[in-house]
Amino acid sequence: MQKKVLGRGLESLIPALAANKASTDETIITIPLDKIKSNRFQPRNKFDGVKLQELAHSIEKHGLAQPILVVASTVPDEYEIIAGERRYRASKLAGNKDIKAIVKQSANDKQRFDLALVENLQREDLDPIEEAKAFKRLMEEFGHTHEQISExxxxxxxxxxxxxxxxxxxxxxxxxxxxxxxxPGHGKILAGTEDKNRIRTIVERILNENLSVRAVEKIISGLKSKKKTNGQKKQEVELTNLKEEIQRKLGTKVNISGTSKKGRIEIYYYSLEDLERITKEFKFSC
Structure with a gap:
């Protein structure tokens, strides 16, 4: 299966990575690992220890294939990672004392977050919830719209x-x-249900019965139909009770039809005297 390609990619956001050389506002240097700090805007919450160790072995054997990207910290001679958190951690595991890095001369908070997100997505390092939280953070902290994030x-x-x-x-x-x-497909279907306890009940069935996304979709659809049917039945009962009450008060046949938003009431009379009697119940005369 061919790996998906992201629209703007690291190569477009960081041209130096494509050419393996610094651009006009970037410099490639070797930095002591103890002078580098993790990215404050790293969207990834967890790092697979086994995969980090595998990367560390690769770095020990073949060296670092690609420099990390950093920006100067507010502390003199220190740097903050923009992209390359895994390579940085694996290099420490490999026992290295320093690492090759591209120093970007300027990067605001928004750019740092964008670059870290794109790198993680390209490497498929984020789980669906980390990805969603990263999108939410882009919206809340940096004012991104859904369209901007998709771009x-x-x-x-x-x-x-x-x-x-x-x-x-x-x-x-x-x-x-x-x-x-x-x-995530299960989660997307479940997210349409407001009742948290019902969600947990369905999740138990997913785990115990190995339900497919399609099966869960049918369950949710069935619950919505049942709710709608129960609501219609409740409305029909209420209208029937109301009709019977009006008939008792007026002493004649009454029909009520319609919905909770609009409808019609029909009151029957069987003679002029009957009509006069009914209108007196409403305290007006023909």
């Missing part, structure tokens, strides 16, 4: 919207998605 990551706007829907799920259900026990 940054090179995906459809619906991908961003569906990812953000996952954050409406209870935290324990979000954790199951992070742990890959249920899929």
């Amino acid at each position: 940054i990551i090179g995906r459809e706007r619906s991908v961003v919207s569906n990812a953000l829907r996952l954050l409406s799920l209870p935290e324990d259900v979000q954790l199951l998605i992070t742990e890959d026990k249920i899929s």
Whole structure:
């Protein structure tokens, strides 16, 4: 399966990575690892220890294939990672004392977050919940719209919207998605249900019965139809009770038809005297 290509990519955001040389505002230098700090805007919450160790072995054997990207810190002679957190951590595991880095002369907070997000997405390092939280952070802290985020990551706007829907799920259900026990597809369907307890009940069925996304979709659709039917039945009962009460008061046949928003009441009379009697009940005369 061919790996997806993100729209703007690291090569477009960081031209030096493509050419393996510094641009006019970038310099390639070797920096002591103890002078480098992690990215404050790193969207990734966890790092696979086994994969880090594998990368460390590769670095020991073959060296660092690609420099990390850093920007000067507010502390003199110190730097903050923009992209390359895994390479930085693996280099420390490999016992290296320094690392090759591209120093970007200037990068604001928004650019740092954008670059870190794109790198993680390109390397498929983010789980669906981390990805959704990164999108939310871009919106809340930097004012990105769904359209702007979709442009940054090179995906459809619906991908961003569906990812953000996952954050409406209870935290324990979000954790199951992070742990890959249920899929983001399951989560997207479940996010359309407001009742948190019902969501957890369905999640138990997913885990116990190995339900597919399509099966969960049918369950949710069935619950909505049942709710709608129950609502219609309740309305029909209320209208019937109201009709019977009016008939008792007026002493004649009455029909009520319509919905909760609009409808019609029909009052029957069987003679002029009957009509006069009914109008007196309303305290007006013909």
